[in-house]
Amino acid sequence: MSEQLIGAKSEVLFHFSIKLSDGSAADSTKVHNKPAKLFMGDGSLTENFEKCLLGLKAGDEKSFELEPEDAFGQPNPDNIYYVDRSKFGAETPAQVGSIIAFTQPDGTDLPGLIREVAGDSVTVDFNHPLAGQKVTFEVEILEVNN
Known part of the structure; x- marks a missing residue:
């Protein structure tokens, strides 16, 4: 059985941590051991965030830095x-x-x-508390379904 890679329409189960530019953790699904579920292309994440996940598979870990526009936007x-x-x-x-x-x-x-x-x-x-900040996402892919 071939491993499933994250594609444009995949359902992805993953853990993530969000770190601020000073290195402090803003959020992590590992704290409560409740992984996040994502449907690629559903609009819940920015296009650039999704691009960082494309091609990953279960077991992969990756860290990437996002500009404010690609993470939580600029304060409005x-x-x-x-x-x-x-x-x-x-x-x-x-x-x-x-x-x-x-x-x-x-x-x-x-x-x-x-x-x-x-x-x-x-x-x-009412802006997202992380609006306007550069953040580092660390993801650990648990499961990929296409």
């Missing part, structure tokens, strides 16, 4: 909102550095990072 000023402090309560105080889930009109939660608290105005950033 439209994703920064000013929220009235009265919307925060004792359970979710407005504290700089806190990440709070805000419920969207469709019922899904969107995490926002509190950047600033000035008087009654709270600045909430």
